[in-house]
Amino acid sequence: MRALAVALLLLAGSPALAEPPPPPDVPLADAQLEAKAKALMGELRCLTCQNQSIADSNAGQAQAMRVEVRERIASGDSPDEVRAFFVERYGDWVSFVPPAREDTALLWAAPLLFLTVGALLVARRFRR
Amino acid sequence: MIPELGHFALWLAAAAALLQAVGVTIGLWRNDEGLMRLAVPSALVQALMTVAAFGALTWAFVVSDFSVKLVATNSHSMKPDMYLWTGVWANHEGSLLLWVLVMALSGAMVALAPATLGPRFRDRVLSVQAMVALGFFAFLLIASNPFERLVPAPTEGQGLNPLLQDPGLAFHPPLLYIGYVGLSVAFAFAVAGMLEDKVGPAWAKATRPWVAGAWAFLTMGIALGSFWAYYELGWGGWWFWDPVENAALMPWLAGTALLHSIAVVMKRDALRAWTLLLAVAAFSLSMMGTFIVRSGLLTSVHAFAVDPTRGLFLMGLMALYIGGALTIYALAAGRVAEGRQFALVSRESALVANNLFMSAMLGVVLVGTLYPMALEASGGAQISVGPPYFNRTVLPMLLVAAILMAVAPFLGWRKSATGHLASRLLPAGIAAAAVVVIAVWPLGVREIGSLLGFGAAAWLGVASLSILVKRGLTLNAAGMALAHFGVAVSILGATASGALQREALVTMRVGEAIEMGPWRAELMDVRPVAGSNWTAIEATLDVRRNGAPVAVLKPQSRVFVAPPQETTEAGRAGWRTGELYSVIGKPDGTGRWQVHFWVKPLVRLIWIGGLLMALGGVLALGGKVRAGARRRSAVAEGALPLPQAA
Numbered sequence: 001m002r003a004l005a006v007a008l009l010l011l012a013g014s015p016a017l018a019e020p021p022p023p024p025d026v027p028l029a030d031a032q033l034e035a036k037a038k039a040l041m042g043e044l045r046c047l048t049c050q051n052q053s054i055a056d057s058n059a060g061q062a063q064a065m066r067v068e069v070r071e072r073i074a075s076g077d078s079p080d081e082v083r084a085f086f087v088e089r090y091g092d093w094v095s096f097v098p099p100a101r102e103d104t105a106l107l108w109a110a111p112l113l114f115l116t117v118g119a120l121l122v123a124r125r126f127r128r
Numbered sequence: 129m130i131p132e133l134g135h136f137a138l139w140l141a142a143a144a145a146l147l148q149a150v151g152v153t154i155g156l157w158r159n160d161e162g163l164m165r166l167a168v169p170s171a172l173v174q175a176l177m178t179v180a181a182f183g184a185l186t187w188a189f190v191v192s193d194f195s196v197k198l199v200a201t202n203s204h205s206m207k208p209d210m211y212l213w214t215g216v217w218a219n220h221e222g223s224l225l226l227w228v229l230v231m232a233l234s235g236a237m238v239a240l241a242p243a244t245l246g247p248r249f250r251d252r253v254l255s256v257q258a259m260v261a262l263g264f265f266a267f268l269l270i271a272s273n274p275f276e277r278l279v280p281a282p283t284e285g286q287g288l289n290p291l292l293q294d295p296g297l298a299f300h301p302p303l304l305y306i307g308y309v310g311l312s313v314a315f316a317f318a319v320a321g322m323l324e325d326k327v328g329p330a331w332a333k334a335t336r337p338w339v340a341g342a343w344a345f346l347t348m349g350i351a352l353g354s355f356w357a358y359y360e361l362g363w364g365g366w367w368f369w370d371p372v373e374n375a376a377l378m379p380w381l382a383g384t385a386l387l388h389s390i391a392v393v394m395k396r397d398a399l400r401a402w403t404l405l406l407a408v409a410a411f412s413l414s415m416m417g418t419f420i421v422r423s424g425l426l427t428s429v430h431a432f433a434v435d436p437t438r439g440l441f442l443m444g445l446m447a448l449y450i451g452g453a454l455t456i457y458a459l460a461a462g463r464v465a466e467g468r469q470f471a472l473v474s475r476e477s478a479l480v481a482n483n484l485f486m487s488a489m490l491g492v493v494l495v496g497t498l499y500p501m502a503l504e505a506s507g508g509a510q511i512s513v514g515p516p517y518f519n520r521t522v523l524p525m526l527l528v529a530a531i532l533m534a535v536a537p538f539l540g541w542r543k544s545a546t547g548h549l550a551s552r553l554l555p556a557g558i559a560a561a562a563v564v565v566i567a568v569w570p571l572g573v574r575e576i577g578s579l580l581g582f583g584a585a586a587w588l589g590v591a592s593l594s595i596l597v598k599r600g601l602t603l604n605a606a607g608m609a610l611a612h613f614g615v616a617v618s619i620l621g622a623t624a625s626g627a628l629q630r631e632a633l634v635t636m637r638v639g640e641a642i643e644m645g646p647w648r649a650e651l652m653d654v655r656p657v658a659g660s661n662w663t664a665i666e667a668t669l670d671v672r673r674n675g676a677p678v679a680v681l682k683p684q685s686r687v688f689v690a691p692p693q694e695t696t697e698a699g700r701a702g703w704r705t706g707e708l709y710s711v712i713g714k715p716d717g718t719g720r721w722q723v724h725f726w727v728k729p730l731v732r733l734i735w736i737g738g739l740l741m742a743l744g745g746v747l748a749l750g751g752k753v754r755a756g757a758r759r760r761s762a763v764a765e766g767a768l769p770l771p772q773a774a
Contacts, residue, residue, distance in 0.1 A: 051371070091509075
């Protein structure tokens, strides 16, 4: 019963007591742009969470980043440009897509490397 | 008093494991029958004492004995009863105690099961298993004592992470651990096989049930974990390529490869060395999973405690076991010949192809999971390797594997004819084409990856079904076909729930409605509700399809009392094999609420497919028993005799 009272208090009091709430998510009117923005949100990392994308996070910062993504996509930026903006501001870590560079060459080559080595081993067995 | 008894029982169990590891090994080495005979009784004592220790810890949780440090830091008297029981393993020490419990029980099962390879081999397996168990007992007793007391005892505990206060906790960890530990038995069989020079069809036949059983449990554990994440995290996703998920996926991939290669050893006495390596790898990856989850290298919901000394201890253990097993492998590999030959087009080759893809996927998941840590540790950049990387690399391999999987069961052993393939696979081909056409029109799917997913699911599904409907299948073949069918069902669910999903994110007042194609969801009410240790804001959404009522969803935004933490509880309802999924967000201060509403067609097939796979694994335990003895197994008909010269 007391718990219920607390909840009622929270419900009634929260808008007035709390700081102004962060702007809620408003989808872009253009469905195609919204889809682009959503896809990008799934590939950007929430910096204050544990391994969640900003699309999957309740954190305030993630919400602020979602707003930023929508604004930039709506103003005509391509998803790659928006990603580049966030990488510049927060570092490579913010993007779930690892960069394609020298220090990630091994990472991106891994699938082909494993398949090739495996296929060679199998081929050797058949030649014997 | 009871916690002290539990602690004492744990020491006794460790002592039994020591005797079983060292005494029996000396006995085997000296051919001393008396020492060897200790293996079975000490395995039973070890199991009994571990059960006692686990019982004591459970008792401390159930009566909320806050003088036990573990209970005080992880429990709360207001917690619902169910979580008093399952909370035992929702923490670092308790989950490790569960691990040794499962391990000791599986040791007892090995001890009591008929020793088909002779008592000496059984004793060897038990001694190897005890050596592994001993390391975990040492870890528990030295670095993670679950029975540590707290003086003075607090009057109340700190509570359990609300995300873990869920029925999923009752099943997900035990299922996973049974899977991991089942692979430890396969590991012990592999090491014993090498030490006793027993690797061959009889060895494979004795090992295979353990692999199949472990694989089935692991599959269920992962499927359940995925379902739990789906409904609990409140974002509608079901697989996040989180390092912790990858840690469970890697032993599963290795176990899948092992399950297929061990069939080749059993039927054709080929691929022996490779199979041994896989058995070592599968359990090593299970340990690595536990290591990277528990050491705090990765912080996530699963890393209950972050403590570097524990990490080092576990790393030492892992290095010891993997290094030891690989040394034995290197020494024995020369003696373990690769076995008999087979032609390029044969069942063996198909199983080798399975192993090639499983291993490559495993390699990619391993590299992707560890790369950021390795790069950072070597002074390089901080990068994230997330879903985009894994989806782009693993999914294409999975698709190719699924296409081959449909063909493989129709190939014969040794050297296969190919003439019958076209007619056998015709229905699958027609189904795949039909499903892709339906996906393009009327469903309007354009994305190439999704279309391939639909096609592969239909192809594999129909090909597997056409095996299942034949009479006179052995349970083994039926299990295989059912598991393959399960893979197809999961692929269909994953593809459809992504490609056909509808989603709306709306800020709305009570009385307003979301319109989305044929769907209409009206916000009827938002009110406070309370549970035993939480309060919440609950929305009521009335969902209709073409005007007809379908379901009432009640998403909640909860605030837990102990520990104080906010969670979202999704409001869900089934619709056919799909789901309606809703989340209530924050108010905007003017009486409007943020509501997120999804329609996810066929999404439940993802987990139903997982269950079918596990069921297939269990069926395969039946081996050569025929489901309905009438005709010869349809699967073996493609076999041709090899020319004598070969």
